[in-house]
Amino acid sequence: MLKNINAIILAAGKGTRMKSRDESRSKVAYPIFGVPLVQYVVRAVKPLIDGEIYTVIGFGGETTRELVKGSVTDSVWQREQKGTGHAVLQVKPYLENKKGVTFILCGDTPLLTTATLENMLQDHEKKSHDLTVMTAVLDKPYGYGRIVRNKYGLVEAIVEEADSNDEQKNIKEVNAGVYVINNEKLFEQLNNLSTANAQGEMYLGDLIDLFRKKGYVVGASILQDSSEMLGINNRVQLAEATEILKLRINKKHMLNGVSIVDPKTTYIGPFVTIGADTIIQPGTTILGESKIGFDNLIGPNTYLENTEIGDGNTILSSWLTDSKVGHHNEIGPFTKTRAHTEIGSHCRVGNFVELKNAHLQDGVKSAHLTYLGDVDIGEKTNIGCGTITANYDGVKKYHTDIGPEVFIGSGTILIAPITIEKGAFTAAGSTINRDVPADAMAIARARQENKEGYAVRYHKPKPEK
Numbered sequence: 205m206l207k208n209i210n211a212i213i214l215a216a217g218k219g220t221r222m223k224s225r226d227e228s229r230s231k232v233a234y235p236i237f238g239v240p241l242v243q244y245v246v247r248a249v250k251p252l253i254d255g256e257i258y259t260v261i262g263f264g265g266e267t268t269r270e271l272v273k274g275s276v277t278d279s280v281w282q283r284e285q286k287g288t289g290h291a292v293l294q295v296k297p298y299l300e301n302k303k304g305v306t307f308i309l310c311g312d313t314p315l316l317t318t319a320t321l322e323n324m325l326q327d328h329e330k331k332s333h334d335l336t337v338m339t340a341v342l343d344k345p346y347g348y349g350r351i352v353r354n355k356y357g358l359v360e361a362i363v364e365e366a367d368s369n370d371e372q373k374n375i376k377e378v379n380a381g382v383y384v385i386n387n388e389k390l391f392e393q394l395n396n397l398s399t400a401n402a403q404g405e406m407y408l409g410d411l412i413d414l415f416r417k418k419g420y421v422v423g424a425s426i427l428q429d430s431s432e433m434l435g436i437n438n439r440v441q442l443a444e445a446t447e448i449l450k451l452r453i454n455k456k457h458m459l460n461g462v463s464i465v466d467p468k469t470t471y472i473g474p475f476v477t478i479g480a481d482t483i484i485q486p487g488t489t490i491l492g493e494s495k496i497g498f499d500n501l502i503g504p505n506t507y508l509e510n511t512e513i514g515d516g517n518t519i520l521s522s523w524l525t526d527s528k529v530g531h532h533n534e535i536g537p538f539t540k541t542r543a544h545t546e547i548g549s550h551c552r553v554g555n556f557v558e559l560k561n562a563h564l565q566d567g568v569k570s571a572h573l574t575y576l577g578d579v580d581i582g583e584k585t586n587i588g589c590g591t592i593t594a595n596y597d598g599v600k601k602y603h604t605d606i607g608p609e610v611f612i613g614s615g616t617i618l619i620a621p622i623t624i625e626k627g628a629f630t631a632a633g634s635t636i637n638r639d640v641p642a643d644a645m646a647i648a649r650a651r652q653e654n655k656e657g658y659a660v661r662y663h664k665p666k667p668e669k
């Protein structure tokens with residue numbers, strides 16, 4: 205293994221082609237499956253780095269800095285965007301004296317994998333290159349820098365679209381925008397990049413020409429799967445990358461024993477884990493750091509984010525965020541859970557039930573039309589249809605404590621803060637605003653009066669005049 209491997213991730217560009225109304229929005233902050241583009245690049249290269257990692261930030265730089273904080277050594281400002289070469293120059297004070305090699309990547313290429321980058325590093329080492337550029341052969345090379353090779357097949361130069369002649373425009377081998385370069389030679393030559401080109405910028409690719417003139421060894425590492433190099437410059441490419449990533453992730457899960465009924469309409473984020481024999485029905489999205497166990501039936505049309513699901517659950521057409529679910533529960537259709545809700549095992553949470561910061565012990569049932577917020581509910585308690593925890597007085601939120609084996613009658617309003625103790629019972633339609641002791645029945649509703657004959661009086665058809 206090589207030692208002293210550093211990385212620079214270029215993320216200062218304006219992203220003009222994204223056509224956002226928000227001028228300060230950084231292109232590399234656009235998400236795929238909720239994960240910003242730049243984080244894909246950091247995650248892909250990081251396992252190979254034993255030195256330092258810098259991101260070069262500019263447009264929307266504060267946002268980008270926050271996005272990568274903790275996963276890179278530091279972010280370095282490029283105040284004016286004068287090209288990819290100029291971007292790398294900003295890192296010179298931090299890296300120029302380091303031995304070893306430096307990876308240079310763009311923050312807008314989220315599909316590159318660690319395996320591909322590792323391959324490239326091995327190519328660089330085996331062939332004793334001073335500079336390796338990643339290339340790919342594309343049917344439609346438009347927009348990318350073209351790789352110019354000499355009659356011996358050696359890489360001679362990179363020509364950007366705007367600077368290319370008709371003959372060069374036909375070249376199908378392009379610059380993927382990833383380089384591995386001997387660190388000392390990189391910073392020795394970087395200042396020599398010229399701006400004499402169509403865009404008046406310092407192009408990083410021009411290093412190839414400079415290296416060759418010095419007699420340094422330059423070579424290419426050709427991508428096997430050219431889709432990996434897709435750079436996101438506009439929203440069409442953003443959607444293309446999403447599509448590729450979606451199918452790649454779904455395939456990984458299917459090969460691991462997860463059934464995905466319709467991979468086209470199933471969106472699973474890159475950090476989600478799913479156990480074997482779980483079935484994902486169409487129209488389902490699972491994002492964030494969600495962890496799904498074995499043997500679940502999830503979907504159709506279910507959204508899970510940062511949610512842990514145990515084994516053997518059914519989760520039908522529901523929306524669960526920041527929640528934790530045990531085993532063998534029946535959830536949905538149309539359940540919403542959020543804000544650190546925890547559901548034990550063997551529970552039933554049904555249609556139009558919202559749980560917010562709710563903690564349900566094993567065997568709790570809340571089958572329909574209910575709001576349970578800021579609440580603890582003990583084992584085997586039954587929550588009747590139409591129950592509401594009134595947890596908010598417009599200023600503060602209050603807690604509701606419901607013990608085990610409680611029966612909350614239909615249409616109960618529980619005005620928090622309140623405690624309903626073990627085995628208690630509330631009569632249907634009650635508004636409960638005092639604690640209920642164990643095994644008591646609370647009834648709190650106006651007494652009914654029957655007015656004899658009134659129905660006939662009011663509903664009888666009026667005699668015709």
Ligand code: UD1
Nearest residue numbers: 214215216217285286287288291310311348349379381435
């Ligand atoms: C670049 C390459 C092109 C290659 C393509 C691969 C150059 C000049 N061109 O073109 O050969 O085929 O990537 O995707 O290198 N950036 C800065 N500061 C700047 C300019 C750019 O940090 O002053 C960053 C951008 O944020 C981006 C990356 O560098 O992450 C590439 O810039 P971009 O404008 O996307 O270049 P491309 O036109 O895609």
Ligand code: MG
Nearest residue numbers: 312435436437
């Ligand atoms: Mg680009």
